Structures are given as structure tokens and as C-alpha cells.
Amino acid sequence: MANRIELKNHIREAHLFNRRAVTAIVCVLALFATIIIRLVDLQVINHEHFTTLSDANRITINPIAPTRGLIFDRNGEILAQNLSAFSLDIIPERVTDLKQTIERLASLIPISEGDIRRFHRHRREEQPFERVTLRYQLTDSEVAKIAINLHTLPGVEVNAGLIRDYPMGKLMAHVTGYMGRMNVKELQHVDESNYRATRFIGKTGIEKYYEDTLHGTVGYEHVESNALGRTLRVIKHVPPVPGQNLYLSIDSQLQRIATRAMKGNRGAVIAIDPANGDLLTSVSLPSYDPNLFVTGIDQATYDQLRKSIDRPLFNRAINGQYPPGSTLKPFIALSGLVSNKVRINTTSFCPGWYSLPGDDHKYRDWKATGHGTTTLHKAIIESCDVYFYDLAKVLGIDTIHDFLAPFGFGARTGIDTSRESLGLLPSRDWKRSTRHRPWYPGETLITGIGQGYTLVTPLQLAMATATLSHKGRGVTPRLVYATQSTRDQILHVRPTQTRRPIRLSRSRDWNDILGAMREVVTSIHGTAHVINRHETFPIAGKTGTAQVFTIKQDEKYDAKELRKRLLDHALFIAFAPIKNPRIAVAVIVENGGHGSSVAAPIAREVIDAYLGGL
Amino acid sequence: MNDIASTPRPRWGDRRRARFLVRGLHLDIPLLIILLVLTALGLVVLYSASSQDHDMMIRQFTRLGIAFAMMLVFAQIPPHYYEIWAPWIYGAGVLLLIAVLLFGDEGKGAQRWLDLGIFRFQPSEMMKIAVPLMISWYFSESPLPPTRPQLIKALVLILIPAALIIQQPDLGTSLLIVSSGAFVILLAGIPWRYVGSSLLAMAAMTPVLWYSMHDYQRARVLNFINPERDPLGSGYHIIQSKIAIGSGGLFGKGWLQGTQSHLQFLPERSTDFIFAVLSEEFGLIGVLALLTIYALVITRGLYIASIARSSFSRLLCGSLIMTFFVYAFVNIGMVSGLLPVVGLPLPMVSYGGTSMVTMMAAFGIMMSIQTHRKLLSS
Numbered sequence: 001m002a003n004r005i006e007l008k009n010h011i012r013e014a015h016l017f018n019r020r021a022v023t024a025i026v027c028v029l030a031l032f033a034t035i036i037i038r039l040v041d042l043q044v045i046n047h048e049h050f051t052t053l054s055d056a057n058r059i060t061i062n063p064i065a066p067t068r069g070l071i072f073d074r075n076g077e078i079l080a081q082n083l084s085a086f087s088l089d090i091i092p093e094r095v096t097d098l099k100q101t102i103e104r105l106a107s108l109i110p111i112s113e114g115d116i117r118r119f120h121r122h123r124r125e126e127q128p129f130e131r132v133t134l135r136y137q138l139t140d141s142e143v144a145k146i147a148i149n150l151h152t153l154p155g156v157e158v159n160a161g162l163i164r165d166y167p168m169g170k171l172m173a174h175v176t177g178y179m180g181r182m183n184v185k186e187l188q189h190v191d192e193s194n195y196r197a198t199r200f201i202g203k204t205g206i207e208k209y210y211e212d213t214l215h216g217t218v219g220y221e222h223v224e225s226n227a228l229g230r231t232l233r234v235i236k237h238v239p240p241v242p243g244q245n246l247y248l249s250i251d252s253q254l255q256r257i258a259t260r261a262m263k264g265n266r267g268a269v270i271a272i273d274p275a276n277g278d279l280l281t282s283v284s285l286p287s288y289d290p291n292l293f294v295t296g297i298d299q300a301t302y303d304q305l306r307k308s309i310d311r312p313l314f315n316r317a318i319n320g321q322y323p324p325g326s327t328l329k330p331f332i333a334l335s336g337l338v339s340n341k342v343r344i345n346t347t348s349f350c351p352g353w354y355s356l357p358g359d360d361h362k363y364r365d366w367k368a369t370g371h372g373t374t375t376l377h378k379a380i381i382e383s384c385d386v387y388f389y390d391l392a393k394v395l396g397i398d399t400i401h402d403f404l405a406p407f408g409f410g411a412r413t414g415i416d417t418s419r420e421s422l423g424l425l426p427s428r429d430w431k432r433s434t435r436h437r438p439w440y441p442g443e444t445l446i447t448g449i450g451q452g453y454t455l456v457t458p459l460q461l462a463m464a465t466a467t468l469s470h471k472g473r474g475v476t477p478r479l480v481y482a483t484q485s486t487r488d489q490i491l492h493v494r495p496t497q498t499r500r501p502i503r504l505s506r507s508r509d510w511n512d513i514l515g516a517m518r519e520v521v522t523s524i525h526g527t528a529h530v531i532n533r534h535e536t537f538p539i540a541g542k543t544g545t546a547q548v549f550t551i552k553q554d555e556k557y558d559a560k561e562l563r564k565r566l567l568d569h570a571l572f573i574a575f576a577p578i579k580n581p582r583i584a585v586a587v588i589v590e591n592g593g594h595g596s597s598v599a600a601p602i603a604r605e606v607i608d609a610y611l612g613g614l
Numbered sequence: 615m616n617d618i619a620s621t622p623r624p625r626w627g628d629r630r631r632a633r634f635l636v637r638g639l640h641l642d643i644p645l646l647i648i649l650l651v652l653t654a655l656g657l658v659v660l661y662s663a664s665s666q667d668h669d670m671m672i673r674q675f676t677r678l679g680i681a682f683a684m685m686l687v688f689a690q691i692p693p694h695y696y697e698i699w700a701p702w703i704y705g706a707g708v709l710l711l712i713a714v715l716l717f718g719d720e721g722k723g724a725q726r727w728l729d730l731g732i733f734r735f736q737p738s739e740m741m742k743i744a745v746p747l748m749i750s751w752y753f754s755e756s757p758l759p760p761t762r763p764q765l766i767k768a769l770v771l772i773l774i775p776a777a778l779i780i781q782q783p784d785l786g787t788s789l790l791i792v793s794s795g796a797f798v799i800l801l802a803g804i805p806w807r808y809v810g811s812s813l814l815a816m817a818a819m820t821p822v823l824w825y826s827m828h829d830y831q832r833a834r835v836l837n838f839i840n841p842e843r844d845p846l847g848s849g850y851h852i853i854q855s856k857i858a859i860g861s862g863g864l865f866g867k868g869w870l871q872g873t874q875s876h877l878q879f880l881p882e883r884s885t886d887f888i889f890a891v892l893s894e895e896f897g898l899i900g901v902l903a904l905l906t907i908y909a910l911v912i913t914r915g916l917y918i919a920s921i922a923r924s925s926f927s928r929l930l931c932g933s934l935i936m937t938f939f940v941y942a943f944v945n946i947g948m949v950s951g952l953l954p955v956v957g958l959p960l961p962m963v964s965y966g967g968t969s970m971v972t973m974m975a976a977f978g979i980m981m982s983i984q985t986h987r988k989l990l991s992s
Binding site for chain 1: 757758759800801802803844845849850853856857858859860861862863864873874893897898901902905908909912913916919920925928929932936939943946947950951952
């Protein structure tokens with residue numbers, strides 16, 4: 001019985017399959033017929049057309065690189081432009097003896113070993129029918145020498161191209177970043193055909209972050225050429241779409257003033273408009289010449305830049321991570337007011353040191369004799385450490401962490417440039433997960449004066465100052481305030497991005513802190529009193545000194561140099577004017593000693609220049 | 615004349631021995647003859663496409679030797695065993711695919727190879743047979759046509775290896791594996807309305823997928839659909855291959871006379887674009903000859919399938935031969951500019967070994983299905 005059902009199914013299944021098989025063969029034949037129709041179309045109907053194309057002339061398709069967008073500062077001064085330059089290119093497929101051709105060329109114009117090595121490296125990455133550059137930036141006489149011999153050099157071409165140029169050189173290097181030849185890895189991250197004619201790509205800074213905006217869209221032309229590759233006729237021309245121009249918020253004049261004010265010191269200066277987050281200056285010193293990188297830097301120069309202990313390639317403004325030192329005190333003080341642990345006039349006695357109960361370690365004040373009876377107000381003005389040790393202990397690390405986080409400490413500011421550093425705002429959880437140790441009470445004390453684990457970038461410090469100066473209304477910093485498409489020339493302004501504002505239950509707490517910061521400058525005892533002389537604009541600020549902890553064991557210095565490098569970093573944060581501040585500044589001078597004498601005058605110069613209309 | 619006189623005339627015994635040899639080797643003579651003709655035509659075209667490169671020809675001969683040996687081996691195994699092994703082969707294949715993703719070697723930017731010490735192995739090739747085996751086995755376990763839950767399970771079985779292969783990334787092979795599985799489902803006799811509604815569902819899914827993609831991914835998809843949009847990338851291949859095909863005309867430019875291919879205007883002329891060389895040098899006549907041969911192979915394959923003894927054999931054989939058709943159709947369609955550019959070789963003609971070996975193994979299985987049926991019936 002079961003067998004019969006099996007058998008019936010079997011026959012039914014066989015029939016079903018056969019019907020499907022017949023359908024299949026019909027489909028196969030129909031699709032083959034489609035192919036035949038297509039081939040009749042190509043080979044019989046359009047035969048003449050294709051024969052013409054194939055016979056004497058052939059079509060090649062040449063990509064045309066789009067012109068890269070320009071970069072301007074906020075006043076329209078040019079920061080990055082394109083200069084035309086000639087390059088010597090070879091299409092390997094059209095060359096019969098590559099070695100001999102290169103030797104011939106080398107006898108005409110100077111071609112270095114490095115050029116040849118680079119050429120072969122790039123040739124292996126390209127298709128044989130694509131042109132590969134042997135030398136960049138030919139001089140006019142070199143172009144002439146090649147040009148008269150070109151008819152004996154099949155597959156060799158001299159092409160006009162555009163080379164990126166940074167007219168301000170070192171001044172803007174860390175802001176704009178630089179471009180360089182695209183490598184295989186970068187090619188994988190872009191639309192390959194859009195970059196078909198592009199050889200250079202943004203490597204750092206704005207050039208990298210805004211690569212898509214600056215690049216534009218590739219164009220191409222269909223060209224009829226003879227077997228030797230000479231162009232006979234352009235059949236079709238699709239022009240490239242140029243990249244967009246960028247307008248930076250940076251004021252290059254202010255940048256120049258800030259750089260000059262640094263007097264050759266290492267460090268960083270950040271100035272922001274607290275209302276909209278515009279970066280007015282972003283100085284990182286020492287700097288380098290970005291033009292060196294465009295057509296390929298030679299190894300010796302690169303090594304020199306890379307290995308220098310001054311680290312010129314390092315953008316301190318967004319990547320330098322420093323202990324904030326006493327510049328953190330206004331924020332800690334505000335935390336104390338907000339959590340009702342102190343009032344602005346709450347007194348405490350400072351004998352010059354502080355210790356925790358049951359621990360004989362003495363936490364010292366910078367002033368060994370002590371500040372005597374001190375209010376919070378005075379503790380900010382004179383930067384009393386003992387007051388803040390005590391306040392930090394009372395607040396506890398959890399309160400400090402939770403209060404400082406909304407100011408942007410320990411988090412990326414979201415600035416529109418590549419690779420911003422994170423900084424560090426320590427907490428119990430952080431220490432447990434990274435150091436596998438509990439949080440010790442002593443660490444809370446030194447956090448209170450901005451030492452210990454806390455690290456800030458100059459940009460974070462400036463942004464926190466800006467937020468403080470505007471009583472909690474924070475913004476996201478921006479370097480590019482507008483883009484401009486070259487087609488319609490219309491500026492598209494990027495909107496200001498506001499952060500979630502910090503709201504306090506008593507708004508006079510803000511005034512207490514900002515008032516104390518004003519007195520840091522105006523009071524005769526204030527740590528930044530030096531900049532009060534002949535004041536033009538009312539400035540409020542806070543000094544800071546960050547200890548330099550370690551010197552690498554294997555690095556060698558002479559004694560004087562060593563002493564210099566062990567000096568503390570000088571910090572200063574400031575804003576002006578007091579009412580509706582228009583500029584907030586953070587200055588860090590590496591190994592500058594105390595913040596008061598070195599860093600504060602720099603901030604004043606920048607503020608005066610900006611508010612004084614330069 | 616002397617030569618003929620000196621060769622001994624075949625006697626009855628020899629002929630019987632010859633017949634036994636063929637039957638003992640489990641070869642399907644009609645299929646074998648067509649395949650040999652196809653191979654010969656392929657070698658003639660390759661000789662021209664490779665610019666008469668003798669090293670390439672020797673390597674191709676070696677591969678053909680290996681491929682025919684594979685066919686012979688696979689023909690010896692009775693269909694019954696394939697049925698028993700199907701789930702194991704499939705399971706092993708999936709594990710190997712996972713191994714490739716974890717420890718695989720990278721070649722040309724894609725992770726496809728597994729280094730086994732002595733030789734390198736491409737598990738995705740194995741799946742081209744393992745998937746039809748698995749689905750055929752799964753369906754033939756119960757009466758046909760398959761029920762809806764069975765269909766869903768079958769789809770999962772197809773999509774697992776396809777998803778793993780897309781990770782490598784290898785879109786072409788992945789599509790082939792999906793289509794080989796889909797052919798089993800179609801041949802198993804699912805109602806046409808299912809086919810129609812799933813096509814509709816796919817069409818409905820397209821916009822969702824589209825809006826979840828990045829701009830550059832969309833650009834790649836658009837270039838994929840319309841290569842002329844990207845004349846610097848895949849469009850270059852198509853423009854040049856169309857010139858090659860079109861200038862070939864009715865009778866072609868003659869063997870070794872193709873200017874497009876010999877002046878190196880045609881990229882990948884010995885591998886994926888070899889069809890353009892054939893069209894340029896042998897014209898429409900050569901193309902018709904090739905298509906006829908393919909049609910004969912496919913007809914013979916479907917015939918073997920339809921007279922096979924079990925549902926399993928029928929489905930397996932049908933799916934394998936239809937996959938062969940997909941190869942041929944997609945490649946020719948791509949080279950002649952009818953279909954988007956997918957990296958699939960022209961079966962048995964293109965230079966290159968892995969897919970040829972797999973294809974011949976599949977023909978070995980078909981021969982096994984055919985010859986073991988004969989033995990059973992006699």
C-alpha cells in the first residue's frame with residue numbers, strides 16, 4: 001500500500017519535473033535568442049559604426065580631475081590654493097622598453113633615484129593603460145627639453161596639473177593640514193571612479209576632514225586617438241565639477257599676533273567667539289611648512305620633523321593633553337556653590353599645607369607661608385591650593401566629575417577637523433576599569449587643583465571657559481563657518497550648534513565666580529595682576545601651572561636644556577569683555593614656568609587685538 | 615593507403631571491450647563529445663586571446679587535465695552516495711566558509727582561499743555543488759512539490775552560504791549560489807504564484823535598501839546597473855568590448871587577426887572578456903556556433919535530468935545544468951553590454967582554473983546520474 005503511494009508520487013513528481021524542464025529549455029532558448037538579437041544588432045546592423053571606431057582610430061577615455069576647492073580665512077584671505085604645474089607622465093602600455101625610456105628622459109632632465117622608485121611603486125598599483133607620473137613640478141626649460149623630443153618618446157606625456165599651495169606656510173599648517181599623494185589604503189575609502197584623475201588627497205586637518213567637500217566631481221572626455229596615443233579629436237566632453245570653497249572662522253591676522261606673542265615658545269593658543277563657537281585662532285607651536293608634503297617630502301626632512309623633540313607635526317591645540325592646573329579652580333568653586341557646600345564668603349584657614357585625617361602626608365600650597373584666613377573669593381583670586389584641597393574633599397570625586405562633565409571635559413568638543421584628542425576627566429569608574437584600583441581620597445584633593453589624572457586639550461579648556469563666561473550656554477566649536485559652491489558663488493553658512501545649557505538654581509553663583517575671575521586680573525593680590533596695567537578692555541581670567549612629571553630616560557639633554565624642559569607649563573584662561581563676552585582664550589606655554597608672567601600677557605595681546613578691531 | 619592497410623581492422627571483441635570501457639567508466643558519450651568540442655573551441659580562442667602565449671596554453675591544458683580527471687572521479691560515485699552525503703558536504707562547506715573568513719588568505723583584495731599547507735582551496739567553489747546537493751536532498755526527503763515551511767527552510771539553507779560568501783567579498787559567486795538553489799526550488803515545482811509574489815516582494819524591498827545606503831555605495835550600484843555612467847571604470851571594458859564585437863561583423867576578422875584584442879584595447883581579454891575576442895575574430899557565425907554548443911550541453915543536461923530515476927537526481931542534475939546556463943548567459947550578456955558587469959567566466963573557454971574544475975565535477979555528477987541509471991535498468 002505504502003509502496004503504491006510512493007509510486008504514484010514518483011510518477012506525479014516526474015511529470016511535474018518534466019513540465020518544469022520544458023519551461024526551463026524554453027526560457028534558455030528565449031534568452032539565447034535575446035543574445036543573438038543583441039549580437040545581430042552589434043555585428044550586422046551597427047557593424048560599420050564599430051568598424052570605423054576600431055579601424056584606424058580608437059577611443060580612449062580620459063578622466064579630468066576636478067579643481068579642488070580653496071580655503072579662505074574669515075576675512076577672505078587665502079589659506080590654500082591651487083598652482084598650475086607640469087608633470088612628466090608615462091603610459092606604461094604604450095612604451096616598448098620602459099628602462100630605456102626612463103634612461104633617455106634622465107639624460108634630458110634631472111630624474112632622481114627616488115623619482116624612479118616612486119614611479120615603479122605607483123605603476124604596480126595602476127592599470128597598464130593609465131598614466132603614471134615620473135616627475136612633478138617641471139621647470140619651463142625642462143618642459144621645453146621634453147617637448148622637442150616628444151615625437152621620439154611614445155607613451156611619454158607632459159601634462160599640466162594643479163599643485164596645492166599654502167601661501168601662509170607655517171602659520172596655518174596645523175589648521176589647514178596638508179595634502180599628499182593618495183595611497184592604496186586611501187583609495188579604498190573613496191569612490192574609485194570619482195578619484196580616477198585625482199592623485200592627491202587631504203591627509204590631516206581641514207584638508208582631510210573636508211575632503212569630500214573640497215574634492216568635487218570628476219569629468220571625462222572621449223578622445224579619438226591613433227595607435228600611438230596621439231589625440232585626433234575629442235568626441236565627448238563632460239566637464240568636472242569643482243570642489244567647494246571653505247571659509248574658516250580663523251582670523252589669520254589674529255593668528256599672526258598670537259604666534260608672535262608666543263615669542264618662540266612651544267605651546268598653544270586658542271581663541272573662540274563664545275557666542276557661536278567660531279575658532280578665531282588656533283595656534284600650535286612649533287609648526288612646519290605644509291608645502292613640503294604636497295608632492296612628497298623627502299625622507300631626511302621628514303625624519304627630521306618626525307623625530308624632533310619639539311614635535312612640530314603635533315597639533316597641540318587639539319591633540320596636546322595637559323593637566324589644567326589651577327585653571328580648573330573656577331569650575332571646582334562653582335561646583336562648591338551649586339552643591340551648597342560653601343558660599344562665596346565661607347572662610348577657611350590656610351597654613352600653607354593640608355593633610356587628611358589619619359595620613360601624615362602633607363599636601364602643600366604653592367605659597368609655603370600660607371594664605372591665612374581665606375574666603376572662596378580670595379582662594380580664586382590668589383589661587384589658594386589648601387582651600388581647594390578642602391573643598392574637593394568635601395565635594396568628593398563623584399560630584400566633581402558629574403559637575404565638570406557638562407563643560408566638555410574628558411569628551412571631544414566635536415570640532416570639524418581630523419583626530420581630536422579626548423582629554424581625561426577621572427572618575428571612580430574610570431579608575432576601576434583602566435587601572436583596576438579603587439579611588440583614593442588623596443587623588444580627590446589633587447583633582448581639586450587640576451593635577452593628578454585630569455588632562456585637557458587647549459581647545460577643551462577654551463570651550464569650557466567660553467561656556468563659563470556665557471553662564472552655561474555652550475556651543476560646539478567650528479573651524480569652517482561657510483562653504484561656497486563655485487557654480488553659484490553663494491555662501492552657505494553652517495548654523496551654530498548649541499550644546500545643552502548648564503542651568504543653575506541660583507544664577508548669582510555664576511556672577512560670584514565670574515566676578516572673582518575678574519579680580520584675578522584687577523586685584524593687587526590677583527595672580528594675573530601683571531596684565532591689568534594700562535588695561536584697554538576688561539578681562540577676566542585664571543592662571544594655572546601644570547607640573548611636568550617625567551622626562552624619558554633615553555633622551556639626552558644638556559643640563560641647561562634639561563632644566564628648561566623640567567619647568568612647569570604655564571596656563572591661562574580668559575574672556576572679555578565681562579558683560580556679553582565676545583572672546584574666550586586658552587593659552588598654554590610649555591615649560592613656561594608660572595602662568596601669571598608668561599601665559600597671561602599672550603592672552604591679553606590676543607584679546608586686545610581682537611576687541612580693538614586688530 | 616599503406617598506413618590504413620597496416621592498421622589491424624577492429625574486431626567484434628574490441629568493440630565490445632570499448633563499449634565496456636565506456637560503460638565501466640560511467641561516461642555519457644554524447645555529453646562528453648559536446649564538452650570536448652567546446653573545450654577545443656575554447657583553446658583555439660584562448661590561443662589568440664593570450665597573444666599566442668605558450669606558457670598560458672600549457673597552464674590551461676594542465677587545468678583541463680585536472681578538470682576532466684575530476685569529472686571522471688565524480689562520475690564513478692553512484693547518485694545514491696551523493697544523496698547520503700549531501701547534508702555532510704553542505705555542513706562541511708559552511709564550516710570551511712566560516713574558516714575562510716577567520717583564517718583565510720587574501721588574494722586580490724578578497725578573502726577566498728584557505729591554505730591547507732599543500733594546496734590552496736576555495737570553499738566557495740565547493741558550495742556551488744554543495745548547495746544544490748543539499749536543497750535537492752532536503753526536498754526529495756518528502757513528497758514534491760515542497761510545502762511552504764519547507765520552502766522557508768530551504769531559503770535559509772541557501773542564504774547562509776550566500777551571506778558568508780558576500781562577506782569575502784565575492785558578489786558573483788554569491789549570486790550563482792543563490793541561483794543554483796533557486797533552480798532547485800523552481801524545478802521542484804513550487805507554484806508560479808509564489809515565484810511571482812516573491813519577485814514582487816523583492817521589488818518592494820529595493821527602495822528600503824536604497825535609502826539605507828551611503829552615497830558612494832549608491833554610486834557603485836548605479837555604475838553596476840549602467841556601466842556607461844562610469845566610463846572610467848567598468849564602462850571602459852564595455853565600450854571596448856562592444857567595439858570588438860561590433861567590428862567583428864558576420865564572419866569576423868579571422869583567427870589571430872582581432873585588432874581590438876591584439877592592440878590591447880580590450881582589458882581582461884583572456885579571462886572574463888574572452889567572448890569579445892571570439893566575436894571579433896569569428897564574427898556572428900562563431901558566436902552562433904558557440905551558442906549552439908552551449909544549447910546542446912544544456913539540452914543534454916536537462917534530458918538526463920528528466921529521465922533520471924529519483925527526485926533527488928532530477929533536481930540535482932537540473933539545477934547543475936541551469937547553473938551552467940547562468941554562467942554562459944551572464945558572461946555573454948555582460949560582455950555584449952546587456953547585463954551589468956559581474957565577474958563570471960565564460961564556461962570552458964575563459965582562462966582560469968577553479969570554476970572550470972567545479973563545472974567539470976558537476977558534469978561528472980550528471981554523468982553518474984545518467985550511467986548508473988542505465989546500469990540499474992539493464
